[in-house]
Amino acid sequence: MSAKTELNKVAKDLVVSMEYELTVDGEIIDATEAGDPIDFIQGYENIIAGLEKAVEGLAVGDTKEVLVKATEAYGEYDADGFVEVPKAEFPDDIPMEVGVEISVTNDDGEEMTAFIEEVSLETITLNFNHPLAGKDLTFKVKIVGIREATAEELEHGHVHFNDCECGEDCECEDGGCNCGNH
Numbered sequence: 001m002s003a004k005t006e007l008n009k010v011a012k013d014l015v016v017s018m019e020y021e022l023t024v025d026g027e028i029i030d031a032t033e034a035g036d037p038i039d040f041i042q043g044y045e046n047i048i049a050g051l052e053k054a055v056e057g058l059a060v061g062d063t064k065e066v067l068v069k070a071t072e073a074y075g076e077y078d079a080d081g082f083v084e085v086p087k088a089e090f091p092d093d094i095p096m097e098v099g100v101e102i103s104v105t106n107d108d109g110e111e112m113t114a115f116i117e118e119v120s121l122e123t124i125t126l127n128f129n130h131p132l133a134g135k136d137l138t139f140k141v142k143i144v145g146i147r148e149a150t151a152e153e154l155e156h157g158h159v160h161f162n163d164c165e166c167g168e169d170c171e172c173e174d175g176g177c178n179c180g181n182h
């Protein structure tokens with residue numbers, strides 16, 4: 001155990017394991033399975049900003065109910081956030097199905113995420129709003145583990161899953177190995 005960092009409370013640069021249940025509009029829409037928490041490095045916005053702020057200082061075993069306002073979660077809903085794209089210009093390797101998430105690079109070279117909203121005969125409508133935009137999120141969280149991050153994890157800004165069942169090393173695409181389970 002390091003002398004510089006207190007390891008029993010959620011703080012910047014520590015890897016936190018957390019179970020959660022997410023309720024939106026009174027409905028549970030996402031939850032971790034028992035014994036299968038998410039892992040993130042505190043202070044790196046691996047999780048949404050409002051939630052990160054709320055878990056700061058919690059100890060292992062602590063539970064908390066956290067209301068994260070839309071502005072601190074996935075932003076306000078933007079009624080102008082829709083773009084119609086001719087099907088002919090749509091990349092071949094992406095399925096043309098409602099709900100599919102795609103990455104789009106804008107004119108400034110910024111990478112943006114969009115979701116297919118509608119597929120019609122000639123065009124595809126992309127929605128640049130996150131599906132949870134405009135929604136207040138209620139999380140029930142439980143801190144189940146805290147450990148020091150490795151130097152490599154801090155450098156990359158995400159947790160490495162060395163114990164992934166697939167046995168493949170981290171390729172750093174989504175902050176985990178490339179088995180697609182993270």
Ligand code: ZN
Binds near residue numbers: 170171
């Ligand atoms: Zn990495």
